[in-house]
Amino acid sequence: MNLSKSLAATLIAGSSFFGAAAVAEEINVYSYRQPELLKPLTDAFEAETGIKANVLFAKNGLVDRLGSEGENSPADVLLTVDVGRLDAMKQAGIWQAIPTDITAKIPGEFVDPDGAWAALSLRARIFYVSKDRVSDEELSYADLANPKWQGRVCTRSGQHAYNIGLIAAQIANEGEEATKTWLEGVRDNLARKPTGNDRAQVKAIFSGECDISIGNTYYMGKMVTNDKEPEQKEWAASVRLVFPGAAQNKTHVNISGVGLAKHAPNLDGAKKFIQFLLSEKAQSIYAETNFEYPVLPGVEASDLVKGWGELKADDLSLAEIADKRDEASKLVDEVKFDEGPQN
Structure with a gap:
């Protein structure tokens, strides 16, 4: 499957997003998050695992795109901000449960009860x-x-x-x-x-x-x-x-978060990616480069963010x-x- 030229132009991975040339050690990420915010994370993930993360960025429409692509979708994971978009993915039925062993260290209020999504960082x-x-x-x-x-x-x-x-x-x-x-x-x-x-x-x-x-x-x-x-x-x-x-x-806090695509063609790599995003290393990257609060307990916010005051997040x-x-x-x-x- 080939992406149209207009969509392919949005890729930040430096290689074809999906197709005959793709190798097993790649995953495909649909993202509402700006490419420059993700690059430090995808670079670190590739360096640690050898798996390339191809990222398709769009401001709108990725949930609908996933749904329309159905079983033929190249997407492995969806990254977005705001729990509303994550819930839209859940309501559309285009997800599969993130294994609980991956999200076990995350506070329960920041994980969907059915495993449809998990928070990656917090914004107050x-x-x-x-x-x-x-x-x-x-x-x-x-x-x-x-x-x-x-x-x-x-x-x-x-x-x-x-x-x-x-x-x-x-x-x-x-x-x-x-x-x-x-x-x-x-x-x-x-x-x-x-x-x-x-x-x-x-x-x-x-x-x-x-x-x-x-x-x-x-x-x-x-x-x-x-x-x-x-x-x-x-x-x-x-x-x-x-x-x-x-x-x-x-x-009140909202989140950036991740969902695992229902028909993820690179499922093992997708799970490794989510696991990496919830690791201490990735959570520290979120803290230092995106000025967000880590969702993993024990990982501190950046010195700049800590200087703004103490966050006591609503546990709703x-x-x-x-x-x-x-x-x-x-x-x-x-x-x-x-x-x-x-x-």
Whole structure:
């Protein structure tokens, strides 16, 4: 089977993705993660095992592609961010269980109960606050709805996967009605209609458009190390991070994760790849290069990340969050969150 030229152009492995020329010691990875984030991991995997990981990257459509390819799919594993996409893979039935001996060391809340997926790293959804205009040292998600912050909050679309995950966690922890009331309060505290990505919110704080935003932790690392766009370092210098309290005073986390394809043609190599991604070596690579939190207990975050504060992750099951995502999306539409303040 040959990939079309347009898809083949996205490969980062340096060889044909799948076909007669492929050798046994190769695996094929469908990935929503950016190629530059994966290369340190795939290089280390090949160096350790001799198995080449051919990576097909796309921003969208890989779950549908896996389904349409069926038994002829070349994919061995799927890598993605956000539990919603992993759950979509599960609901589509295009997975097989990851062996429990591979995921045994991972906390249970970060592994699908049926083995359909496993977390590889964690990202916390925290507050970016103005150094000059916000003195609060402690904040909770509930505080986002406090009238104190009216006209001072900014965020990306409520329908974005990162915010849907947070809202779904609120539903799981607080109930749907309480979450609806909270979401209305957050909406009415917005300084503008939700727009842009997480970094754009930090830019808005830098420019004085708002004072507090919601964002994933790793964006701070991306900004402070961004030599290609040094203005982002200025944005980052204008804010500090505050870790919010959720249930039991813990912070909502989402994941990057992996699924094992139902018809994986290179099954043994695929299992070795997942096992490697959950090893201390790979988890340290995640920590140092991607500014994410390792999911394997005992592996520390990078010094930069540790300097932002202590993460006390909510131990709510990610599978439960996935189950509440549809409810979260409906609430966002119901309260017209993306239209901005209604007061």
